[in-house]
Amino acid sequence: MENNTTTDNGKTAAIISYFSIIGWLIAYFALHKDQKTALGSYHLRQTLLFAIVSLIIGWGVGFVLGILILTTGIGALVYIMYVLYIVLFIIWVIGLIGAINGEQKPMPLIGEKSQNMFPSI
Template sequence: MENNITTTDNGKTAAIISYFSIIGWLIAYFAMHKDKKTELSSYHLRQTLLFAIVSIILGWGFGFVLGILIVTTGIIALAYLMYVVYIALFAVWIIGLIGAFKGLKTPMPIIGAKAQTMFPSI
């Protein structure tokens, strides 16, 4: 009996996996996207790469500045500002992930459109 059913996710799996840390991005890019490029996976790989870069810069930068402010002023409550940054990043991440699950090219707020022009080779 011949099985004529072919399955394809049109890059949806790679798009979803790219949202789960830099390790997920590397797996999605090298194992799933590099040889079978699709518009959807390219779109989300670009977004998640820029998101990872922005998250690292904001985390380190904000942590450094707030650390200095806490040490110099003694106001420990300033540490709660970091939570605001992390909650905002989480909300942006969720918006992108929902788009990937739906198979849509939904841009992440603030960085989504910029990512498409910054990494055109992906």
């Protein structure tokens, strides 16, 4: 059974992991690695996959839209990126609220997949 300090470290690791890849690294190495908790593991898996997906989507869609804007001259296509970033932000907020509340609530679209992809975290 976990004691309160370990449980608090799990919640702290879960919350910190949502703040950039630097936050994820701090949460994993400083708070989670030596005192693993189910809550910390759950959110570390989610935020790792979220960071990877966000990076791929940001670069991929940015590249494609950049080419489309250059070839068509339709600058309004940049609004597609804004919508995409808003959707990613909403997903991020849902995950962060779950971590703050100490819940193992999956992020939309990626939460369940992350638990299967990174079982060793």
